[in-house]
Amino acid sequence: MEFSRDQFLEEGYVILRQVIPPQELDGLRRAYERLVERQRVIWARERGPDDPPGGAWETNAQPRLNLGLLAGQIDAQTVDAVEIWLHENTQGVSSRLLGVDDAAVTEMMLMCNPVRDHETGGHRGWHRDFYPPHTAPLQGYADDIIENGPRYVQWNLPLYDDDVLWVVPGSHARLNTAEENAAMNDDARTPVPGAVQTHLAAGDGVAYILPLLHWGSRYNAKMRRTIHGGFSEYTTHKDLPYLEHLSPASQESFHRWNGRSRQKFEQTEAALRAAIDGNGTAFKAALGRLHPGRGEKGGLLSTIFLSKSAKRIHHLKSPEFDSLPEQERLWAESIHPMTLQWGRPLADRFSRQEAGALWARFKFVDDLLQADEDQWTPGFQGEETRYYFDRIPADLSVEAFLATL
Numbered sequence: 001m002e003f004s005r006d007q008f009l010e011e012g013y014v015i016l017r018q019v020i021p022p023q024e025l026d027g028l029r030r031a032y033e034r035l036v037e038r039q040r041v042i043w044a045r046e047r048g049p050d051d052p053p054g055g056a057w058e059t060n061a062q063p064r065l066n067l068g069l070l071a072g073q074i075d076a077q078t079v080d081a082v083e084i085w086l087h088e089n090t091q092g093v094s095s096r097l098l099g100v101d102d103a104a105v106t107e108m109m110l111m112c113n114p115v116r117d118h119e120t121g122g123h124r125g126w127h128r129d130f131y132p133p134h135t136a137p138l139q140g141y142a143d144d145i146i147e148n149g150p151r152y153v154q155w156n157l158p159l160y161d162d163d164v165l166w167v168v169p170g171s172h173a174r175l176n177t178a179e180e181n182a183a184m185n186d187d188a189r190t191p192v193p194g195a196v197q198t199h200l201a202a203g204d205g206v207a208y209i210l211p212l213l214h215w216g217s218r219y220n221a222k223m224r225r226t227i228h229g230g231f232s233e234y235t236t237h238k239d240l241p242y243l244e245h246l247s248p249a250s251q252e253s254f255h256r257w258n259g260r261s262r263q264k265f266e267q268t269e270a271a272l273r274a275a276i277d278g279n280g281t282a283f284k285a286a287l288g289r290l291h292p293g294r295g296e297k298g299g300l301l302s303t304i305f306l307s308k309s310a311k312r313i314h315h316l317k318s319p320e321f322d323s324l325p326e327q328e329r330l331w332a333e334s335i336h337p338m339t340l341q342w343g344r345p346l347a348d349r350f351s352r353q354e355a356g357a358l359w360a361r362f363k364f365v366d367d368l369l370q371a372d373e374d375q376w377t378p379g380f381q382g383e384e385t386r387y388y389f390d391r392i393p394a395d396l397s398v399e400a401f402l403a404t405l
């Protein structure tokens, strides 16, 4: 596969032709269609009392399969749906795009068309795929990408021609422009200035860097089966009941990725413990092991992620956890390795007292990331909060954090 990594880093996305080898396309379509049929049976069975007979298949603007949740349905007939994620054209190319030896697949999904057109409602406008209050301000991502390259690459890989996705080239490494904000505030469901529509033939792929500003344009009833997911340096796959159906090399890959994720889990704990102990040297060493070779901006982004980790552990260990708002509880329990969020298994490594000490250390970071008034920038997931969406305050740095330990 020929491509320019420099161009990918500059524009934040790259379109690749015939990622799915043409002779494999029909077989892959059949494998995914079987999964769709099986999922539709489940959706019909699980429909609510007011839902149409097909349940979510009929009501969703974008019915979506998550292969991680469908693990039991991966068998000899459908295993190609997983194997395509281990192909040289996806996994190999992702490693090259990320600049790592062995990229790990993080999520494996399929996006489908709705049964009827969703012209105005039902689909989202322009957005970046994250919510800064839960991870970090956009500047944290942009600075890290410019300094060290991306930590994550996302893919759309259509099984049928697909021109739904629009992108703003270069937007992954900068804040929104005033023009973009004005356009999104006016109507987030029309092309913003400088936007580009992707035109993918069946089997082509687009790979893009996470904070890229993008838009799923119209979700209409035209046949859409687009493989969607991503790669990072590590990830975690909870159970792997389908492994026996994969090739020996693919099985090995999943084991290797899980092993690396376990290591990152341990290293995350080590960084948090170094902070509890007030040991700046150990904290810096732990940051270096978590993300080897990443510079100062990378260290700052990881420190912000760790502050979120500390906040979640503090929540999870709190006697008042059950009375927290549902959204907060779900966030605290969710697992997102790329941003060092390991949910309850990590919280369980700490006593209630340690969780309190941990939060006392990271509150310095958390306080600096908040304003006195609600913040809002268009083009993100989630609602307004006091956390900054865009900028990291100038007085927040790894050194400033270490000075408080």
Ligand SMILES: [Fe+2]
Binding pocket: 127, 128, 129, 214
């Ligand atoms: Fe998105």
